Amino acid sequence: MLLLVGSILLVPQISSAQSSGPVLSDARIGEREGETRFVLEFDRAVPYKVFTLAGPDRVVIDLPSVDWKGPGLDEVRGRGLIGGYRHGLFKPGITRVVIDLSAPATVMRHFALDAANNSGPRVVIDLGPVSKTTPSTVAMESAGWGAYAQELARSSPAIATPGPPPGSNKRVVVLDPGHGGVDPGAISTSGVYEKKVVLSYAKALKKALEATGRYDVVLTRDRDIFIPLRDRYQVAHEVNAGLFISLHADSHNSSSLRGLSVYTLSDKASDKEAEALATKENRSDLLAGTDLTGYEADVTSILISLAQQSVKQSSAYFAEILVDEMQTSARLLRNPHRFAGFAVLKSPNIPSVLIELGYLSNKSDEASLMSASHQAKMADGMVRSIDLYFDRKEKLERS
Ligand SMILES: [Zn+2]
Missing domain, CATH: 2.60.40.3500 (Immunoglobulin-like)
Structure with missing residues (x-):
């Protein structure tokens, strides 16, 4: 039985x-x-x-x-x-x-x-x-699968990334809600999914940025779907973004840990916690059942060339502005700007940061992350930071 x-x-x-x-x-x-x-x-x-x-x-x-x-x-x-x-x-x-x-x-x-x-x-x-x-098994399928896969490929439901409208000369920002689909990200004890929280924040921030009239904002995903890490920063290249922001909400064994933190790419991590976080976030493709043969080495080894140095500096510059500006909008983690080897930040020519909005493992942070007024406050702070970053950068380039 x-x-x-x-x-x-x-x-x-x-x-x-x-x-x-x-x-x-x-x-x-x-x-x-x-x-x-x-x-x-x-x-x-x-x-x-x-x-x-x-x-x-x-x-x-x-x-x-x-x-x-x-x-x-x-x-x-x-x-x-x-x-x-x-x-x-x-x-x-x-x-x-x-x-x-x-x-x-x-x-x-x-x-x-x-x-x-x-x-x-x-x-x-x-x-x-x-x-x-024992060698691993090859793919096995039901009678109807081949026909379904063929029909799927033929009808090609893949949605092209909506880029900025042609002729627009606004600043382009790519927002990347972390995880999605088969990769839920962190899950709070009360059943709140990181993938849902970050999508909601990304949509709110897109709206706030576009309301200024100064930005065209592209999301790497606008629904609950898996996107490989490499495809995420590829979107930023396709639309020639001035800034790439990946949004996350972490969880931690210590439920008292709370606050926002921002991460930039480095081959050496700033601390053990940042290193562990990068390892966790880099597991996304693996969690989604992607075959990483011949791919992992590329993702994990990070060689920063001289050409990447200025992008690295711009990323760090934005992170510092963000930390300053967010102080009035959100609670910050101790040493809020940290760095580690995040695969999603590997774009060689677009300034990129990863923001952990807070901890789903902390009751107060979880409540804030679910609150519409907190979301609006965070979006305000981020718009101020992004404005300052582009203003200062454009001023520098003109001088
Ligand atoms: Zn995450």
Whole structure:
């Protein structure tokens, strides 16, 4: 008898009228004789693709984009070979589930089940233990996946980054809400997701900057979707931005730690905390189930050429202005300007900073981050900082 945990009683789902795509109604984990079964249940049959990744050991399941009504990210409990899992929009048309394995495992079986009794159509993945020497499995897919992937590529739903309007001579700022989709970022104990908080702040700041009439603002993402780190600063290049700002909200083991901090790129970290933070933030691509073979070295090694020195100075200059200006708008962390090897700040020619707006692990910071008035105050402070930065820089260039 297969033991299923975390299962909900399936009440015939009254599907939400506004969404026409497939609905995932449940995700559950069962254990039997050393094997771990992962079951995804839907309101209709869906095609899927499954593959494994090593270093760290993961199993990735790609699905058409689904309306997820299964357990939330904060409700997921690992069991058997499954340490935990995340899900989210990986790219337009693809919902990805990334399973973190608690031990090396292989896909023993995978199959689709039709609706039966009280259950909807299901996708079933059976995982079994494997010795470290066994080569990783190649991608396996259901009958309909090839056709779905082809149709997706043909209809090409990828959205081009909206650049500044042609002929505009306003200052261009790129705002980068961290994480997204399958990578939630930090999650507070009450279930607040970093990916949602930072998107909301980025939208508010975009609005405030554009209201001045001096800026064209481009967001690296305007919804809950995964964006690889490299693509984020690539956006800044495409639109020839004057400034790139990545927005985050950290969490920390010490729940008393609070306040805003700003980070710039350096091959040597200013302190242990900044170094640990960069390592954590750089894990985004890995969390999303991206194959980093031949990529990691590029991301982790940071060589700053002479040509990059002036960009590095401009980034630090902006960070210092921000720290000064934000003092009246927000509580700051001790030594609020720090530096470390953040992959998302690696643009060689665009001044870039990463702002940690506060700590989701701190109750007061969490409450502030969720408050509209605090958001407005922060946006005001950031607009002042960005104004000062461009004003001083443009004055310098004219003189
Ligand atoms: Zn983050």
